[in-house]
Amino acid sequence: MSTLDIPGVPFPLTPSARSTWEVDAPDRRVSIIAFPHSDLFVAPDAGASAINSVTNLNAATLLGEAPAGDFQFTAQVGVDFVSAFDAGVLLLWLNERYWAKLCFEYSPDGEPMIVSVVTREVSDDANSFIVDGRLVWLRVSRIDDVYAYHASIDGVTWQLVRAFVLALEGVSPSIGLEAQSPTGEGCAVTFSNMSFTSTRLADMRDGT
Numbered sequence: 266m267s268t269l270d271i272p273g274v275p276f277p278l279t280p281s282a283r284s285t286w287e288v289d290a291p292d293r294r295v296s297i298i299a300f301p302h303s304d305l306f307v308a309p310d311a312g313a314s315a316i317n318s319v320t321n322l323n324a325a326t327l328l329g330e331a332p333a334g335d336f337q338f339t340a341q342v343g344v345d346f347v348s349a350f351d352a353g354v355l356l357l358w359l360n361e362r363y364w365a366k367l368c369f370e371y372s373p374d375g376e377p378m379i380v381s382v383v384t385r386e387v388s389d390d391a392n393s394f395i396v397d398g399r400l401v402w403l404r405v406s407r408i409d410d411v412y413a414y415h416a417s418i419d420g421v422t423w424q425l426v427r428a429f430v431l432a433l434e435g436v437s438p439s440i441g442l443e444a445q446s447p448t449g450e451g452c453a454v455t456f457s458n459m460s461f462t463s464t465r466l467a468d469m470r471d472g473t
Contacts, residue, residue: 267279268329269286269288269295269327270288271288271295271327271459272288272290272293272459273293273458273459273460273461274329274338274459274460274461275332275461276329276330276331276332276461277329278327278328278329278441278442279327279328279329280325280326280327281324281325281326281327281328283300283325284297284300284325284326284327285297285298286325286327286442292457293457293458293459294455294456294457295327295442295455295456295457295459296453296454296455296456297325297327297444297453297454298444298451298452298453298454299324299325299351299444299445299446299451299452299453299454300323300324300325300444300445300446300451301446301449301450301451302323302446302447302448302449302450303323303324303325303444303445303446303447303451304321304322304323304324304350304445304446304447305321305322305324305326305354305356305364305366305382305384305443305445306321306382306384306388306390306447307321307384307386307387307388308387308388309387309388309389309390311387322361324354324443324444324445325443325444325445326356326358326441326442326443327441327442327443328356328358328439328440328441328442329439329440329441330437330438330439331407331437331438331439331440332463334407334463335406335407335408335409335463335464335465335466336406336407336440336461336462336463336464337404337405337406337460337461337462337464337466338355338404338405338406338440338459338460338461339402339403339404339420339458339459339460339461340355340402340403340404340442340456340457340458340459340460341400341401341402341403341420341456341457341458341459342354342355342369342400342401342402342403342454342455342456343399343400343454343455343457344369344370344371344377344399344452344453344454344455345399345452345453345454346371346377346399346452347371347446347449347450347451347452348371348446348447348448348449348450348452349371349372349373349447349448349449350370350371350373350445350446350447350448350449351370351371351445351446351447351449351452352368352369352370352371352380352443352444352445352454353368353369353442353443353444353454353455353456354366354367354368354369354442354443354444354445355367355403355404355405355414355440355441355442355443356440356441356442356443357405357412357431357438357439357440358438358439358440358441359431359432359433359436359438359439360433360436362384362385362386363384363385363386363431363433363436364384364431365381365382365383365384365412365414365429365431366381366382366443367379367381367403367404367405367414367416367426368380368381368382369396369401369403369416372392372395376395377395377396377397377398377399377401378392378393378394378395378396379392379393379394379396379401379403379416379424379426380392380393381393381414381426381427383427383429383431385431391426391427393416393424393426393427394416394424396416396418401416401417401418402416402417402418402419402420402423403415403416403417404416404417404423405440406466406469408465408466408469410430410432411428411429411430412428412429412430412431413425413427413428413466413469414426414427414428415469420458422472423472423473424472425469425470428469440461442456
């Protein structure tokens, strides 16, 4: 499968099957229409048959192997929300059983929210804060063996969403983008001003 070179990301990203990502290099923007009824989620109360199935992992992704060491991966995310759980996502991926996503997501109450999910066989689901608007900044950082998820309204002051460890022996994680529309017929998602640096995040909790 062919790869895409994305401005601000120093390694190639591979689109998932059937996904069509539009790259606007001059404006440093990537956009996609999420597939109808698409998601990455294994419900905590799912039965064994659902846990053993991968049919619910059908969201469009754009991923590349993350370089070794500390990093910060940042993007401004815009979503034309239509239906509950529509989202633009920064995605950390090990395999179909182990992954984590930082979402700008439409709540069932019709409010844009920051949501995070970490999946180890089954997914958890944690809401963070409501966003007044349809544009936000998201950031994934790695500090040694710890990943930190942050969100920001202005791209300057960052709020910690969660910190966690996710690792599998012999598996190199991938990092990238995802778009989903679990209950709807699709939504437009745009990722802009992306950057990937090897700068170590000094303090997860001080707003930088």
